[in-house]
Amino acid sequence: MTLPDVCDLLCLDLPKAEAVRRARPDSAALAAAAGRARALGDPTRLLVAAALREGGELCVCDLAWVCERSDKLVSHHARALRAAGLVRSRRDGKMVMYSLSDVGRELVDTVLPPTAAARA
Numbered sequence: 001m002t003l004p005d006v007c008d009l010l011c012l013d014l015p016k017a018e019a020v021r022r023a024r025p026d027s028a029a030l031a032a033a034a035g036r037a038r039a040l041g042d043p044t045r046l047l048v049a050a051a052l053r054e055g056g057e058l059c060v061c062d063l064a065w066v067c068e069r070s071d072k073l074v075s076h077h078a079r080a081l082r083a084a085g086l087v088r089s090r091r092d093g094k095m096v097m098y099s100l101s102d103v104g105r106e107l108v109d110t111v112l113p114p115t116a117a118a119r120a
Contacts, residue, residue: 032085036103039084040111044069045077049086049100049108054115057099
């Protein structure tokens with residue numbers, strides 16, 4: 001038998017609940033955080049982000065090789081990660097180099113702990 005997910009008795013610790021309510025993030029911050037989390041919700045985007053965490057700055061060709069995906073697909077996902085603020089890019093001649101932003105690194109580390117090789 002499963003227990004219901006609601007209280008059987010209405011009880012409210014008003015001082016505590018009000019303090020938590022006042023400290024909650026505003027709607028814009030919540031929407032931005034949800035967008036960043038959503039960006040890592042795709043396995044290929046998470047793989048691209050993990051590759052950037054391990055490799056530092058990489059071009060799309062390197063990312064495609066590491067991820068075993070087409071360069072067009074990797075480029076699409078890298079742009080989505082950049083739009084979410086998780087990745088930054090810079091042009092180096094004819095190449096576009098990608099790297100994780102600080103926020104991207106923190107989120108990837110939270111969602112996907114570093115591999116043993118990365119910790120060594």
